[in-house]
Structures are given as structure tokens and as C-alpha cells.
Amino acid sequence: MLTLAPVCGPEAAIARANPVAKLAAVVLVTTVALVAGDWLTPLLLLAALAIALPFTGIRPGPLVRRLRWLWLAAAAVVVVNAVFAAEQTGRLLVDLGPIAISSGTLLDGTAIGLRVCVAATAGVLVFATTDPTDLADALTQQLNAPPRFTIGSLAALRLLPLLAAEWRQITTARRARGLEGGWNPLRRTRLFASTMFALLVGALRRAGRLAAAMDARGFDTEIPRTHAREQRMRPADWALIALAAVAAAAAVALSVAAGTFSL
Amino acid sequence: MIPVEFRGFAWRHAGRRAQAVTGVDLRVEPGERVLLLGPSGSGKSTLLAALAGLLTEDAGEQEGEVLLDGKPAADQRGRAGILFQDPETQLVMARAGDDVAFGLENQAVPRGDIWPRVHRALDAVGFPYGPDRDTHALSGGEQQRLALAGVLARRPELILLDEPTANLDPQGAQGIRDALRAALADTDATLIVVEHRVADILDLVDRVIALGPGGALIADGPAARVLTEHGATLAAQGVWVPGAPLPHRPAPAPGGPALRSDGLALAYPGAARPALDGVSFELRQGELLAVTGPNGSGKSTLALLAGGLAAPDAGTATVPGERRPLHRLPARRLATRVGSVFQDPEHQFVTATVRDELAFGPKQAGWAKDRIEARVAELLDRLRLAPLAEANPHTLSGGEARRLSVAGALAAAPGVLLLDEPTFGQDRRTWGELVDLTADIRDEGTALLAVTHDRDFAQALEARELVLEGGRVAEERPC
Numbered sequence: 001m002l003t004l005a006p007v008c009g010p011e012a013a014i015a016r017a018n019p020v021a022k023l024a025a026v027v028l029v030t031t032v033a034l035v036a037g038d039w040l041t042p043l044l045l046l047a048a049l050a051i052a053l054p055f056t057g058i059r060p061g062p063l064v065r066r067l068r069w070l071w072l073a074a075a076a077v078v079v080v081n082a083v084f085a086a087e088q089t090g091r092l093l094v095d096l097g098p099i100a101i102s103s104g105t106l107l108d109g110t111a112i113g114l115r116v117c118v119a120a121t122a123g124v125l126v127f128a129t130t131d132p133t134d135l136a137d138a139l140t141q142q143l144n145a146p147p148r149f150t151i152g153s154l155a156a157l158r159l160l161p162l163l164a165a166e167w168r169q170i171t172t173a174r175r176a177r178g179l180e181g182g183w184n185p186l187r188r189t190r191l192f193a194s195t196m197f198a199l200l201v202g203a204l205r206r207a208g209r210l211a212a213a214m215d216a217r218g219f220d221t222e223i224p225r226t227h228a229r230e231q232r233m234r235p236a237d238w239a240l241i242a243l244a245a246v247a248a249a250a251a252v253a254l255s256v257a258a259g260t261f262s263l
Numbered sequence: 264m265i266p267v268e269f270r271g272f273a274w275r276h277a278g279r280r281a282q283a284v285t286g287v288d289l290r291v292e293p294g295e296r297v298l299l300l301g302p303s304g305s306g307k308s309t310l311l312a313a314l315a316g317l318l319t320e321d322a323g324e325q326e327g328e329v330l331l332d333g334k335p336a337a338d339q340r341g342r343a344g345i346l347f348q349d350p351e352t353q354l355v356m357a358r359a360g361d362d363v364a365f366g367l368e369n370q371a372v373p374r375g376d377i378w379p380r381v382h383r384a385l386d387a388v389g390f391p392y393g394p395d396r397d398t399h400a401l402s403g404g405e406q407q408r409l410a411l412a413g414v415l416a417r418r419p420e421l422i423l424l425d426e427p428t429a430n431l432d433p434q435g436a437q438g439i440r441d442a443l444r445a446a447l448a449d450t451d452a453t454l455i456v457v458e459h460r461v462a463d464i465l466d467l468v469d470r471v472i473a474l475g476p477g478g479a480l481i482a483d484g485p486a487a488r489v490l491t492e493h494g495a496t497l498a499a500q501g502v503w504v505p506g507a508p509l510p511h512r513p514a515p516a517p518g519g520p521a522l523r524s525d526g527l528a529l530a531y532p533g534a535a536r537p538a539l540d541g542v543s544f545e546l547r548q549g550e551l552l553a554v555t556g557p558n559g560s561g562k563s564t565l566a567l568l569a570g571g572l573a574a575p576d577a578g579t580a581t582v583p584g585e586r587r588p589l590h591r592l593p594a595r596r597l598a599t600r601v602g603s604v605f606q607d608p609e610h611q612f613v614t615a616t617v618r619d620e621l622a623f624g625p626k627q628a629g630w631a632k633d634r635i636e637a638r639v640a641e642l643l644d645r646l647r648l649a650p651l652a653e654a655n656p657h658t659l660s661g662g663e664a665r666r667l668s669v670a671g672a673l674a675a676a677p678g679v680l681l682l683d684e685p686t687f688g689q690d691r692r693t694w695g696e697l698v699d700l701t702a703d704i705r706d707e708g709t710a711l712l713a714v715t716h717d718r719d720f721a722q723a724l725e726a727r728e729l730v731l732e733g734g735r736v737a738e739e740r741p742c
Contacts, residue, residue, distance in 0.1 A: 131357075132357070133356065133357055133358065133361060151355070151365075154355065154356065154357070155355045155356075157357075158354065158355065158356070158357060158398070158399075159352075161399060162351060166610075169605070169607070169610055170610050172567065172572045172573070172605075173603075173605050173607075173610040173611045174594075174611075174613060175572050175594045175597070176570060176572055176594075176597075176598065176602070176603035176605070176611065176672065177594075177598060177611055177613055177623065177624065177627075177671065177672075178594045178595040178597065178598035178623070178624050178627035178628065178675070179594060179613055179627070180593065180594035180595070182593065182594075194613070198609075198610070201657070202609070206351075206352050209347065209349060209352040209353075210352040210353070210355070212312070212317055212347075213347060213352060213353040213355075213410075214355055214365075215316075215317055215340060215341075216315045216316075216317060216340070216341065216343075216344070216345045217341065217344075217365065217366035217369060217413060217414075217417065218340065218341025218366060218369035218370055218417070219341075219365075219369050220369075221340060221341055221369065223369065223370070223371045224371060225368045225369055225371060226367075226368050226371050226372055226373060226374055226377070227368060227374060228361065228364035228365075228367065228368055228374060228377045228378065228381075229361075230374065
């Protein structure tokens with residue numbers, strides 16, 4: 001089943017932190033990684049994330065499963081940037097006629113790949129340790145996000161697994177009618193499109209019914225809502241943001257000291 | 264408890280030409296418990312939506328007034344509590360307790376009061392789990408109970424129930440009725456219920472209002488009197504009037520073998536035990552086999568496997584004259600051997616008109632053009648779909664859509680027809696039509712298998728019954 005539930009032990013320090021604090025920390029680290037143009041800064045930030053890992057309580061298995069595609073994408077970024085750089089600089093490492101890779105472009109490519117890695121890993125760490133309901137609560141209570149958006153997104157999220165189940169039902173029902181993609185790619189594509197359409201029609205109808213049920217329970221009237229679960233910024237949450245800031249500053253300072261830093 | 268009043272009320276949904284209801288004049292006194300009856304299309308749901316304040320200016324055109332406690336209902340959205348049919352689309356949150364709390368947050372109930380009220384509401388409906396229970400892990404009946412708790416926690420002075428048990432199996436429906444009974448004993452709220460299955464709800468109400476097409480008033484008064492004086496009219500309109508006679512279509516002697524299931528078994532990934540664990544049976548021409556059993560006993564899985572729509576882990580389903588097991592057949596060939604009709608007819612519609620829908624299977628099977636035309640004409644006529652031949656299948660009423668999905672599955676003349684809960688949530692009139700349709704198909708020699716919770720249906724057709732329990736055949740008996 002499609003799920004966005006957290007995959008961590010609920011007692012870990014970072015898992016218990018306020019979702020908005022976690023988001024702030026990620027934004028800090030990611031911004032620095034994306035702004036820095038060298039390879040050392042993102043590498044140091046990645047090391048900082050590795051140190052934070054035990055405090056997230058994420059089990060290694062699910063983490064690797066969630067990260068593998070993102071890391072693969074980052075590796076692809078490295079290759080593409082190294083091969084298709086406008087100008088090959090530094091020592092030539094690979095020369096296969098049209099495909100040439102030199103040390104300078106490889107370093108640049110690696111820097112870009114590492115930045116993607118930092119952003120992806122930090123994002124996964126936050127979403128793997130955060131319950132969507134808590135995130136919505138914190139966005140509403142700490143950042144005054146409108147409930148129409150936060151609660152509306154939660155309700156939509158609840159409907160997602162139903163879509164997966166309905167997709168299977170529609171596909172089965174179509175086989176019963178004599179419709180099947182088989183090996184013909186054209187027929188497969190047409191069938192996919194028409195199944196998608198049927199799914200969308202059903203989804204819109206569902207969304208309409210859900211909206212009516214929410215309205216009937218007094219959602220989105222003039223009355224300001226109260227919150228059944230309180231989300232607060234505790235000292236530990238401020239400390240998390242501070243730690244992220246310190247880590248980002250330290251990474252920049254070290255790479256400046258090493259002489260690699262650039263923008 | 265508050266009074267409710269309609270004064271010359273009419274409503275036309277935006278984008279529709281006809282009015283859903285016209286000229287409704289009704290008054291319900293504070294604390295009254297009212298059952299609202301009427302054929303499908305009489306606008307009952309529209310009246311409830313109006314009372315719930317859901318008919319806003321941009322949703323359509325209103326005439327007259329709808330008053331809650333003397334003031335327009337549209338300005339008081341959230342004052343009445345309403346429970347709809349479909350449990351899936353009434354839950355907002357991932358955790359059961361949060362879902363009940365959602366309605367209280369909207370009411371600006373202080374945090375300290377929310378959780379005690381959530382717990383009380385969950386207790387009142389007999390919710391069997393704690394507040395942290397994942398709402399996806401609940402059965403339909405449990406979800407509906409949770410939705411009811413969400414309504415009750417807000418302590419509405421007017422409770423509206425729109426066919427609250429129509430989408431539930433008998434066990435789930437009974438659970439909701441028990442929860443309602445207990446909850447209503449605890450409140451003096453005004454109550455308006457829409458429900459076809461009158462007998463199940465009669466002890467909860469003291470007044471019955473019967474509407475005709477377009478919302479015209481047919482009868483109004485104490486339940487017993489209305490049902491005796493107008494029973495025949497109401498039954499003809501689709502209301503399940505208690506004691507009204509049901510049709511009976513005796514079974515002819517069955518013919519030769521039509522489908523054979525040998526040790527069908529299937530386990531879904533991650534499930535603790537197999538959904539189906541070695542089920543064998545034989546289905547013969549001209550007989551109806553009713554597959555029954557509690558929820559989770561493997562009935563729907565059996566229908567999928569016997570219909571060749573999913574591959575079993577072990578065992579086979581075969582029909583005479585076909586060497587390969589059904590799940591190995593290409594779809595277009597399968598449709599000429601076994602037809603399957605699903606619970607939701609709309610999933611099966613693949614074309615834009617009723618006529619094309621009927622021609623689809625035969626075309627796929629490669630029939631000649633005039634043979635297809637003759638077949639379509641015959642089906643249109645027999646299933647009374649001829650006036651709708653050019654209509655879009657998605658615009659049909661519930662009963663018409665059901666008839667079309669049966670006709671579509673029959674079009675390529677398969678020898679076997681599988682039906683998944685064919686009578687689920689239907690009113691009395693559609694139900695009678697389905698009994699007759701099924702009997703006609705059976706009497707022509709088609710073999711039928713119906714997964715059903717509906718005892719009346721199986722008995723009316725003198726079905727043979729295959730009882731499943733925990734994925735195995737528990738019993739095979741005449742019905």
C-alpha cells in the first residue's frame with residue numbers, strides 16, 4: 001500500500017522535534033549546499049547529515065530504499081556534467097574520441113552531484129521522520145499556514161491509497177470486458193490513457209464527496225479553528241536549528257580555510 | 264433540538280435543466296424522529312443537503328426557504344450533523360481520534376475539552392479500537408461507525424442520516440444500527456433519516472414522510488399508519504415495505520458442466536494467511552450458485568479467479584472446450600467464455616454510448632458486422648435499454664447502469680456469468696428487476712455465480728449455496 005507514514009522509531013530526538021524546526025534546518029543546510037560552488041562544502045554537509053543519522057532513529061533498510069534512486073540521480077548528474085561540460089579543463093582523464101573527461105570538469109560535476117545529494121538526503125531524513133498530520137499541525141500553528149491548505153492536503157493524502165486500489169479494480173474490470181494491453185505498445189498506451197481518465201473521473205467524484213463531508217462538519221467557516229494537538233517550539237527545536245546553522249557555517253569555514261570555497 | 268421547515272422549496276443543481284425538487288412544504292417539530300421515504304430521484308438527498316447547509320448559491324438555483332430554527336440553513340452550515348452513504352469519503356484524518364477531533368476543532372472547542380469528547384463519542388458508537396487506530400485499517404462498517412462518532416461528538420441539535428447502511432454488508436449495517444440506537448437514546452436531537460430498508464429502522468422513528476417524484480408529498484403521519492395505508496404504492500416505488508411479498512423464480516433442472524474450479528488458491532503479498540485456500544466446485548448450465556460467507560472469507564477473490572481475471576497461486580478454473588485455464592486466455596477470448604459484472608458498474612464502461620458498450624465485446628471477439636448488430640438490438644430490447652441506446656453510460660441511473668453492465672458482460676454470449684454483489688444497495692424496485700433479469704439469463708441455460716450477502720436474492724432464485732469460511736469451502740447446500 002502507498003504510504004507516507006514515518007519509518008523511524010518514534011523516540012529518536014530528531015523524530016520528536018517540531019516538524020517546522022526540521023524544515024528550517026533542512027532549508028538552512030540545503031541553501032548553503034546549493035549556493036556553495038565547490039566540492040568540499042557539500043561533502044562536509046553530507047558528513048554532518050551522517051552524524052545526525054543516529055538521532056533520527058531511521059532504520060538503515062528503509063532509508064537506503066528511499067535514497068537509492070535519489071543517489072542514482074545524483075550520480076547521473078555527475079556523469080552528465082563531466083561529459084557535456086562546455087569546455088574540458090585540467091588534466092585529461094578519459095579520451096574516447098567524442099567523449100572526453102578531464103579532471104577539472106569531473107570535479108565540477110562532482111560538486112554539482114554532491115549538492116543534489118545533500119538536498120535529497122536532508123529532505124528524506126525530514127520526511128522519513130515526520131508524520132504528515134504533525135507537519136500539517138505545525139505548519140498551521142507555527143507558520144499560520146491556512147487550514148484550507150494544510151488540512152485539505154491531509155485529506156487528499158488520505159485518498160491516495162484509494163486511487164491505487166481503484167487502479168487495480170479498473171484494470172481488472174477492463175480485462176473482463178476483453179480489453180488488455182498485451183504486448184502491443186500502442187494499445188498499451190491507449191489503454192493506459194483511458195484507464196487514467198476513468199481514474200481521474202472517479203477521483204474528482206470522490207474529492208467532491210469528501211469536500212461535502214468536511215463542509216458538513218463545519219470546516220472552513222468564519223470560526224477560527226482550535227487545535228486538538230498542540231505543536232510547540234521547545235528549546236530542543238531551537239537547538240536543532242542552531243546546530244544546523246553551526247554545521248553549515250563550519251562547512252563553509254573549513255572549505256574557505258582549505259582554499260576550495262567558491263560561489 | 265430544533266424545528267426544521269421547508270417553505271415552497273425548489274432546487275435546481277447547477278448545469279441541470281430539471282429541478283431536483285419542486286414545491287416542498289414540510290415542518291418537523293423539535294425532537295421529532297422522521298423517516299423520509301421516496302423513489303430514487305425524488306430529491307431526498309437534496310433535502311438533507313439543504314438542511315446541512317451544503318446547497319450554496321454557486322451550487323444551483325433555489326426557490327422558497329429552508330429554515331433551521333427559523334433562520335436560513337445555508338447560513339448555518341455545520342449546525343446539523345449529517346452521515347452520508349460512503350464511509351471512505353467521510354474520513355479526513357489518518358488516525359481515528361484525530362478524525363473525530365476534526366469536527367470539534369472546526370467548532371472551536373477548547374483543546375482541553377476536545378479529547379474527553381472524542382473518547383465519549385468513540386465509546387458511544389462502540390468503536391472497538393483506540394484513538395490512534397489507522398483509519399485505512401478499518402472495515403467499511405467500522406469506518407461508518409467512526410464517521411457517526413464524528414457527527415455525534417459535535418452534539419448537533421439536528422441529525423441527518425442519508426442511507427447510512429446502504430454501502431455496508433449485513434454485519435456492518437447491524438453495527439451502525441446498534442450504535443445509532445444507543446446514541447439516539449442519549450440525545451433529544453431532531454432526527455431525519457433516509458433509508459429504503461424500512462424494517463431495520465422503524466423502531467427509531469415516530470413519523471414517516473413519503474415523497475413522490477420531484478418531492479411531491481404522498482403521505483405523512485405515524486409510521487404504522489403510513490405503511491398500512493400506502494404500503495402498495497411505496498413498494499412499487501422501491502421502498503422495502505415490511506411484509507410486502509417478494510418475487511419467486513423456481514430453478515429449472517441444471518444442464519451439463521459449464522465451469523470447473525480445481526483447488527483454487529491465492530495469497531496476497533504480505534497477508535498472514537491465504538485469501539483462498541484450495542476451493543473446488545462445479546458450475547452447471549442453467550443454475551445459480553450463490554457464494555456466501557463473512558467478510559474476508561475469500562468470496563471476491565474466488566470471483567476474480569473463477570472469472571480468469573487474476574492468476575491463482577495454485578489450482579485452475581476451466582470451461583469445457585478450452586484447454587488452457589481461464590487466467591491464461593487473452594482478454595478478448597475470455598470475454599466470450601466468462602462474463603464478469605463488478606460491484607461498481609462504472610469501472611466496466613469503456614465506450615461513450617450504451618449501443619457501443621453492447622457492441623464492444625462482440626467486436627473484440629471478431630464477430631461479423633450483422634451478427635453484432637442483431638445481438639445489440641436483441642440486448643437493447645431485452646434489458647429495456649432501447650430508449651437509452653445513444654446515452655452516455657456514465658449518465659445512467661443506478662439501476663440502468665447495473666442493467667447495462669450485465670448486458671455488456673453478456674454481449675459476447677459467454678456460457679458463464681459471474682456477478683459480484685449484484686443487489687448491493689439497490690432499492691426494492693431495482694432489486695426485483697435484477698431478480699427477474701438473473702432468472703431469465705439462468706433459464707436460457709447460462710451458468711451463473713453470484714457473490715452475495717443477500718439471502719432474499721439467493722432464496723428468490725432457489726440458488727445452490729457455496730459457503731466460504733477463511734478461504735475454504737465450509738458447506739455446499741441448497742438455499
